[in-house]
Amino acid sequence: MLVESSKGIVGIHNVSKCYGKEHVLKKIDLDIMKGEIFGLLGPSGAGKTTLVKQLVGLDLPSAGDIFIFKEEIPSLKLIERIGYMAQSDALYTELTAKENLEFFAALYGLKGSKKKERMKEVMDIVQLTDHLKKLVSNYSGGMKRRLSLAIALLHDPELLILDEPTVGIDPVLRKSIWSAFYTLKEKGTTIIVTTHVMDEAEKCDRLGMIRTGELIAVGTPEQLKQVTKSSSIEEAFLVYGGA
Numbered sequence: 001m002l003v004e005s006s007k008g009i010v011g012i013h014n015v016s017k018c019y020g021k022e023h024v025l026k027k028i029d030l031d032i033m034k035g036e037i038f039g040l041l042g043p044s045g046a047g048k049t050t051l052v053k054q055l056v057g058l059d060l061p062s063a064g065d066i067f068i069f070k071e072e073i074p075s076l077k078l079i080e081r082i083g084y085m086a087q088s089d090a091l092y093t094e095l096t097a098k099e100n101l102e103f104f105a106a107l108y109g110l111k112g113s114k115k116k117e118r119m120k121e122v123m124d125i126v127q128l129t130d131h132l133k134k135l136v137s138n139y140s141g142g143m144k145r146r147l148s149l150a151i152a153l154l155h156d157p158e159l160l161i162l163d164e165p166t167v168g169i170d171p172v173l174r175k176s177i178w179s180a181f182y183t184l185k186e187k188g189t190t191i192i193v194t195t196h197v198m199d200e201a202e203k204c205d206r207l208g209m210i211r212t213g214e215l216i217a218v219g220t221p222e223q224l225k226q227v228t229k230s231s232s233i234e235e236a237f238l239v240y241g242g243a
């Protein structure tokens, strides 16, 4: 099904999710624009993962609908246009990193020199080029996160959806990964990133604050601080949360 939407490339309309009696998402309305880095910020259990899983069609809303590139989700048509990094790594641990990349490259139809080029580019971004031939079972937790990120970037998707991409990654590499995000943004890639880390939230163009399934505020980090007269995003979050 197609709809016209001039506002954003991701349209989340009145989305709710219930597990039994638990309301995990409550009437979420949100538009995300092309080329922005949009952060979903909230404490553990707030509903961030549930929402991003719905964006990629891994979970379905109990009510409401989601459109991406004017296509209603879930849609297999979008598989090549979206890169997704889940919170738990989806890697073949009995294979090497290179073999994992080869597998996902085949899935996305990447071949020949283009495939080689992309594999090198993404492994450079996550600084794993020297560990291509290592079995993933011998990777550390942080290395697995980095490989998962490389895989999400592999087919150069227009929209990247990253669930806590830098958890377990040291500050130096985290900084370089964020600079890669800015480079991608400059060439028009849209990035949705979940986080509960405040300094990371500051790096986003806009933030959506989620608490117990409710989208309690949306705006640029500056706007959210100004409106609440806060000196930090953490403080702004507490104000919006009613503290």
Ligand SMILES: Nc1ncnc2c1ncn2[C@@H]1O[C@H](COP(=O)(O)OP(=O)(O)OP(=O)(O)O)[C@@H](O)[C@H]1O
Pocket: 019, 024, 042, 043, 044, 045, 046, 047, 048, 049, 050, 051, 087, 196
């Ligand atoms: N399959 C499921 N069945 C029942 N409850 C679920 C299921 N998946 C998620 N939940 C519940 O939904 C709520 C939101 O979980 P979710 O994983 O979306 O939070 P989160 O904000 O991503 O947290 P975290 O930062 O810890 O990953 C939690 O209370 C969780 O227990």
